[in-house]
Amino acid sequence: MRIMRKSPLQRLRTSLLSQYVLIIVTALVFIPVLIPASFAASWAVNQMLIMSGQENYQLPYGSAYELEQMWHQQAKALDGASSKEINAKLTALKREFPDASLFWVDGDGLTQLQLPEQPVLPEKWSTGNTIAFMKAGINADPYTIVALIGGHEEIGQGFMVFELPRSYLTPQGRPSDTRFYGLFTALIFGVFILLSYLFFRDIRQRLLRLEAAMTRVGDNGLPAPTAEGRPDEIGRLEQAFNHMVEQLEEGRRREREEEDLRKNLIANLSHDLRTPLTVLGSHLYSIEKEPLSAQGRQSLSLMQTKLGDLDHLIDHLLSYNLLTSGRYALSLERQDVHRIVRESAAAWYPVWEKAQMDIDIDLPEEPLKWAVDTQGFRRVLDNLFQNIVRHAGSGKYVGIHAISWKGRTALVITDHGPGLHADSNAKGAGLGLAIIDLLLQEMELQLDTESSAGGTRFIIYPITNKFKAHDYDEPHIT
Known part of the structure; x- marks a missing residue:
């Protein structure tokens, strides 16, 4: 799949960053417009409510102008009235204005009737007190009206x-005309927050969908392609992910083809090499019967050894090919491993004696039962014993013991050779060990290797406790 390159302008248009910046810029541009619009909308709603009669506003005592006119008229009407008449008039006005405070001061400056009583008022008023009181009442709360009794200019x-x-x-009962302003402002910011939430929720859902596609593995062991969305950063990531999946599938297909080709090549070569090797072996056998010099017999022995090595290598190749392709048939049965080891060791005993090796076999008499394939396990032992003879013969030692290893009874095969990391002219050792690992895996056994310049230990033990302890019939080994 080819990923199309986009111009910077196209990327800007399809960029998540540019989309969110556009949301913010739109909000900033509309704030100077929306705030006055909120005031206008609030005022319009208030006017509509007033005109529809849904709100009843009133002044309980009239306006300030009306009160001032009323008070001066009442003061003028008391021209020439006695103190008793003034008191009666103020008492009547108190009943008419129950929330107001009324009092009057006579011509001598003495405080008279107070409705209600006000302890802060002076009993006798001087010119300074009067001026200060009138000055304090200007634009103050409570609203204060002072009128001269009789309406004269003199007191x-x-x-x-x-x-x-x-x-x-x-x-x-009438609230401020801006009572709907907060509602409209909250609505504006609510729309901005909602758009931001929807924007990031969409990003989150797309990322979660991509994550699920990355972690979900199909039948072929590879992630499945995901649906591609809008051509923004996440869309390009989805596109790149699908491209990667296609490349993996193509690589897996080529790997299978190469693996099949390799297996077929090994199988064909192995079978094709068997015929000339057999012919060479028969001719070497015939030459061995002829009279030869000491040097000739030495060369013949070397050719026979190398021919045997080549035969073993071909056998390893065939076995490895069958194991990796899953065509190596194994029949697992619970058997006494100690018995199989003793039988294999007995077959190799003459070879070890010929190589002048010190043989140390110490296995308990109690049976050690594992689920193994007899021929497959014998093949593992033969490869290990052959490896000791070919690559560790200089150590002149082979040991076979049963030990306790990682909480399980294990079989350990030891040599005193130079170790696995030492240089060797013999070929096929690595392939032989690979075949051992594959065979043991099929039998659910594990091979641990400890190697140094003083020798190598091959430790074989069960991978898991597939059977209960009493089914093994194992001894307690320390």
Whole structure:
């Protein structure tokens, strides 16, 4: 799949960053417009409610202008009235204005009737007190009206005072005209938050879908392709992921083809080499019967040894090919491994004696039962014993013991050779060990190797406790 390259302008248009920046810029541009619009909408709604009669606003005592006119008229009407008449008039006005505070001061500056009583008022008023009181009442709360009794410009009969909290001079029950402003502002920011939430939720869902595609493995052991979305950063990531999956599938297909080709090549070569090797072996056998010099017999022996090595190598190749392709038939049965080891060791005993090896076999008499294939396990032992003879013969030692290893009874085969990492002219050792590993894996056994310049230990033990302890009939080995 070819990934199309986009121009910088196209990438900017399909970029997640540019999309979110566009949301923010739109919000910033519309804020100077939306705030006045919110005020206008709030005022319009208030006016509609007023005109529809759904809201009843009223001033309980009238406006400030009306109160001032009323108070001065009442003061003028008391021209020439006695103190008793003034008191009666103020008492009547108190009943009419129960939330107001009323009092009057006579011509001598003495405080008279107070409705209600106000301890802060002076009993005798001086010119300074009067001026200070009138100055303090300007634009103050309570709203204060001072009127001269009789309506004269001189303070002959005194003055009377009307005080009313300013809250009664605003429409009662009428909220501010901006009461809907907060609602519209919250609505605007709510829309911005909603758009941001939807924007990031979509990103999160797409990323989770991509993550699921990456972690979900199909029948072929590879992730499945995911559906490609919009051509933004995540879309390009989805496109790249699908391209990677295609490359993996193509690589897996080529790997299978190469593996099949390799297996067929090994099988064909192995079979094709068998015929000339057999012919060479028969001719070497015939030459061996002829009279030869000492040097000739030495060369003949060397050729026979190398021919045997080549035959073993071909046998290893065939076995490895069968094991890796799953065509090596094994029949697992619970058997006494100690018995199989003793039988194999007995077959190799003459070879070890001929190589002048010190043979140390110490296996318990109790049976050690594992689920193994008899021929396959014998093949493992033969490869290990052959490896000792060919590559560790200089150590002149072979040991076979049963030990406790990682909580399980294990079989250990030891040599005193130069170790697996030492240089050797013999070929096929690595392939032989690979065949051993594959055979043991099929029998659910594990091979641990400990190698040094002083020798090598091959330790064989069960991978898992497939059977219960009493089914093994194993001894306790320390």
